[in-house]
Amino acid sequence: MSRPLLEVAKLTMRFGGLTAVDELSFRVEQGAIHGLIGPNGAGKTTTFNVISGFYKPTAGEVRLRGEVISGLKMSQVARRGVVRTFQHSTLFAELTVRENALVGTHMAFRPRILSALLGSDTQDRRAAQARAEEALDFFGLLALAEVMAGDLPHGHQRALGMAVALAARPEIVLLDEPFTGMNPEETREMMELMRKLRDSGVTILLVEHDMHAIMGLCDRITCMSFGKLLAEGNPQEIRNHPEVIRAYLGGARHVA
Amino acid sequence: MPRGLAWLLLALVLVALPHGLSFSQQEILVFLTINVLLVASYRLLTLTGEWSLGHVVIMGVGAYASALLSKRLGIYVPVAMLLGAGVAALVAYILSFPLFRMKGFYFLIGSFAAGEVIRLLWKRFRDPFGGPKGLKRIEGMPDLDLGVYALDFFEPITYYYFAAAVVAFCLWIMWRIERSPVGLTFHAIHWQDKLAEASGVNVRAYRTRAFVLASGFAGFSGALLAHYIGTINPNSFDVEQMVFVLTWAIVGGTATFYGPILGCIVLTVLNEIVLREMGFEQMRPLVYGLIMILSVLFLPKGLESVVQRVLSARKTG
Numbered sequence: 004m005s006r007p008l009l010e011v012a013k014l015t016m017r018f019g020g021l022t023a024v025d026e027l028s029f030r031v032e033q034g035a036i037h038g039l040i041g042p043n044g045a046g047k048t049t050t051f052n053v054i055s056g057f058y059k060p061t062a063g064e065v066r067l068r069g070e071v072i073s074g075l076k077m078s079q080v081a082r083r084g085v086v087r088t089f090q091h092s093t094l095f096a097e098l099t100v101r102e103n104a105l106v107g108t109h110m111a112f113r114p115r116i117l118s119a120l121l122g123s124d125t126q127d128r129r130a131a132q133a134r135a136e137e138a139l140d141f142f143g144l145l146a147l148a149e150v151m152a153g154d155l156p157h158g159h160q161r162a163l164g165m166a167v168a169l170a171a172r173p174e175i176v177l178l179d180e181p182f183t184g185m186n187p188e189e190t191r192e193m194m195e196l197m198r199k200l201r202d203s204g205v206t207i208l209l210v211e212h213d214m215h216a217i218m219g220l221c222d223r224i225t226c227m228s229f230g231k232l233l234a235e236g237n238p239q240e241i242r243n244h245p246e247v248i249r250a251y252l253g254g255a256r257h258v259a
Numbered sequence: 260m261p262r263g264l265a266w267l268l269l270a271l272v273l274v275a276l277p278h279g280l281s282f283s284q285q286e287i288l289v290f291l292t293i294n295v296l297l298v299a300s301y302r303l304l305t306l307t308g309e310w311s312l313g314h315v316v317i318m319g320v321g322a323y324a325s326a327l328l329s330k331r332l333g334i335y336v337p338v339a340m341l342l343g344a345g346v347a348a349l350v351a352y353i354l355s356f357p358l359f360r361m362k363g364f365y366f367l368i369g370s371f372a373a374g375e376v377i378r379l380l381w382k383r384f385r386d387p388f389g390g391p392k393g394l395k396r397i398e399g400m401p402d403l404d405l406g407v408y409a410l411d412f413f414e415p416i417t418y419y420y421f422a423a424a425v426v427a428f429c430l431w432i433m434w435r436i437e438r439s440p441v442g443l444t445f446h447a448i449h450w451q452d453k454l455a456e457a458s459g460v461n462v463r464a465y466r467t468r469a470f471v472l473a474s475g476f477a478g479f480s481g482a483l484l485a486h487y488i489g490t491i492n493p494n495s496f497d498v499e500q501m502v503f504v505l506t507w508a509i510v511g512g513t514a515t516f517y518g519p520i521l522g523c524i525v526l527t528v529l530n531e532i533v534l535r536e537m538g539f540e541q542m543r544p545l546v547y548g549l550i551m552i553l554s555v556l557f558l559p560k561g562l563e564s565v566v567q568r569v570l571s572a573r574k575t576g
Contacts, residue, residue: 055457057453076456076461077456077457078456078457078459078460078461081457081458081459082459086457086458086459087457088457089454089457093453093454094451094454095446095447095451095454095455096450096451097446097450098443098446098447098450102443102447105440105443106443106444106447106454106455106460107458109440109455109458109459109460110459112440114439114440114441114443114444116436116441116468116472119435119436119439119440119441120432120435124439124440127440128440131440168457168458171458171459
């Protein structure tokens with residue numbers, strides 16, 4: 004079997020007496036759309052925070068193509084090709100849509116003070132602009148390029164968060180609840196865009212509550228409950244898995 | 260081109276300005292020019308969202324370093340000024356290691372403490388810093404013989420032209436930096452440091468970069484001051500001066516490049532012309548405090564917001 008792109012191995016994250024993630028292991032294959040689900044408080048976002056370098060795990064490892072990336076800073080993890088989005092609308096609210104996407108190109112075109120002063124970075128700036136526009140165009144935001152990000156409607160803000168991540172040309176994006184607050188029409192469009200993104204070679208790992216979207220989108224699903232791995236499989240297997248059904252029926256109010 | 264014309268007009272005004280002023284007002288004009296550099300460098304520091312209370316002490320580091328280098332080692336004054344700026348930047352770089360373990364309010368207090376440590380070192384060590392009395396008889400800018408005309412930098416007008424030219428150059432550099440992708444990264448860190456970090460930005464390194472650059476320019480303004488007034492002491496750079504810088508920045512507003520500069524100019528004119536003429540000079544801290552409170556209450560976005568409103572009204576109207 005080929006080596007997975009991302010591998011989470013016996014990951015444990017404790018906050019004081021609370022074990023948010025408990026010896027969790029799963030693998031994300033290259034080119035897949037992989038869902039991470041579970042009732043509220045199952046530790047999904049904590050898992051994301053550990054993978055993206057926001058937290059250092061108490062025990063266990065995260066490996067990208069075999070290289071251990073857990074414990075690195077978030078920017079170092081990002082430089083290895085793992086780029087995340089945040090829950091809610093975490094954006095540079097006081098910058099324009101275009102500038103938001105430009106920040107996403109930071110890794111490819113590292114700004115330098117001296118060349119900026121001498122004006123010798125025009126080529127880089129142009130390339131960064133082109134890439135930012137490409138990412139905005141992908142999410143249908145190019146017409147709104149000069150609008151302040153904070154003034155965008157909610158659905159567009161979510162899309163912009165993904166455009167910022169896409170502008171970084173990641174190998175794998177971690178999407179934290181991308182469909183929250185979207186109407187069914189927007190959700191459908193976003194699902195289509197994610198498939199397009201996957202087809203362009205980007206692996207996607209997402210946390211989501213919208214079961215309809217998860218089941219329709221994912222190639223593989225990992226289900227967590229109370230920090231532990233509950234089940235793993237394709238949507239069909241997960242839907243019929245007795246443990247999963249019990250976890251969700253026990254807390255049916257969480258199912259969107 | 261009307262834009263180029265506006266700049267030309269501004270340059271002409273700045274050249275003509277000292278000739279319409281009294282001798283003491285010319286001196287004030289020199290200080291104002293130096294303070295413009297100081298407050299503009301302060302804004303560069305605040306771009307990443309961190310406010311420091313040690314900026315005036317860093318200015319003092321540049322002043323002390325430049326004065327000592329020219330006094331003790333006989334280094335040519337303009338070179339000593341540049342070295343002084345370099346020393347200020349270096350000190351800021353060293354301070355960045357403990358300081359940037361903190362954020363927000365803690366950084367503010369930490370920077371104040373670090374500044375006081377430096378100031379107490381100046382007071383404590385009479386050699387080389389001269390103790391509480393500071394340094395005296397600092398070398399002035401040497402005369403420059405242009406053949407047709409000899410520039411005497413003891414003259415406020417001449418020093419003003421010199422200072423205005425180098426300050427303008429420094430402002431241009433800061434403007435270029437802010438308008439570049441580096442500046443965009445500074446702004447991004449200010450608004451969402453987590454998202455910036457997730458986009459691969461080394462937030463700590465960029466905060467340090469802004470801090471070191473701003474400190475270099477502050478140090479240079481200190482050097483300009485030291486070689487003009489010829490004497491500096493630890494109290495020239497105490498927290499009261501820092502409060503003035505904060506007041507300029509807050510009253511002017513920090514959202515635009517020109518905001519703090521505007522605040523500095525308006526408050527200096529108010530202070531030196533109005534208060535001095537009325538014999539109210541002793542009340543300066545009181546008046547500044549009042550202005551600060553009033554502007555926070557009634558002009559929370561600073562004087563710059565007034566300018567922006569006027570400009571946009573003209574554009575649409």
